[in-house]
Amino acid sequence: MNTTLRGCLFAPSGARGSPPSLKLRRTVEALAEAGQAGVPAIARLKGSRAWMDVIAWAVASASACAPAPQTGKTPASGSAMSxxxxxxxxxxxxxxxxxxxxxxxxxxxxxxxxxxxxxxxxxxxxxxxxxxxxxxxxxxxxxxxxxxxxxxxxxxxxxxxxxxxxxxxxxxxxxxxxxxxxxxxxxxxxxxxxxxxxxxxxxxxxx
Structure with missing residues (x-):
């Protein structure tokens, strides 16, 4: 899933871009899975109320949600868990x-x-x-x-x-x-x- 969306979905309660409903989060996950399955799967979701909810929420949240940092740094062998x-x-x-x-x-x-x-x-x-x-x-x-x-x-x-x-x-x-x-x-x-x-x-x- 897009990092910005993921950060928005799990932002602390009350913060800018705070998480939407569980139904909406599940819809976003479904969209991500559909993207992996191919365009026909996405096409079935387009036009649905859930799709429109996602678009409206994403537009409203875009300026409020900061992407999570992606360090991609692998811990050194033998070091302690983060x-x-x-x-x-x-x-x-x-x-x-x-x-x-x-x-x-x-x-x-x-x-x-x-x-x-x-x-x-x-x-x-x-x-x-x-x-x-x-x-x-x-x-x-x-x-x-x-x-x-x-x-x-x-x-x-x-x-x-x-x-x-x-x-x-x-x-x-x-x-x-x-x-x-x-x-x-x-x-x-x-x-x-x-x-x-x-x-x-x-x-x-x-x-």
Whole structure:
């Protein structure tokens, strides 16, 4: 997706160019997918109310939304994971471990911005964070679905770290939940399982 559109979609609430409705964001994602599928797919969307909404919103937001920075800089092997990625992730993990969904959409938005700035190596994190943001903003949000999307995000971050030989920041550890066979990252030495929350907080083991 165009970087400017992505920045607009996940701008902080209340800021210039603040995000439109979930329906509109999904429409923009559909347009991006249609663009990859070919012109006929886009043609089917043109003329629809959703298409007109996107155009009107894009024009109104163009001057208000600043594109996210695209450094494309790959971290050096052995360096610590970027705090721009890990900090919002840990807030999401902590919320789910406490059986909460509040604030997750905003933190997923921060992850989208950080992953976009890192370029191609973080593409899977970018995609997973977008899907998590959409799940967290459902009305009402389904915590099971949010946890499922969080699992995909955790796998993407774990693969990113492994692929680039990065280390977690100091005090952050990687754990595995045997029930869902997915990793997660957390702070502290006491397990706080985000996939089962207060029901099974210590299910799992540190890697």
């Amino acid at each position: 705090h721009a990625l890990i900090d919002p992730y840990l807030k999401i993990q902590s919320a789910l471990a406490d059986d909460k969904v509040d604030g997750i959409r905003a933190e997923a938005g921060h992850l989208v911005t950080a992953a976009t700035a890192l370029g191609a190596p973080a593409m899977k994190i970018d995609t997973a964070a977008l899907q998590l943001a959409a799940a967290a903003e459902a009305a009402p949000p389904d915590i099971k679905d949010v946890r499922d999307k969080f699992g995909a995000l955790s796998e993407a971050i774990d693969a990113y770290m492994t692929g680039l030989h990065l280390a977690p920041p100091e005090g952050v550890r990687v754990a595995i939940c045997p029930m869902v066979n997915k990793p997660w990252l957390q702070e502290g030495s006491m397990l706080a399982n985000p996939y089962y929350g207060k029901g099974m907080p210590t299910c799992g083991s540190f890697r």
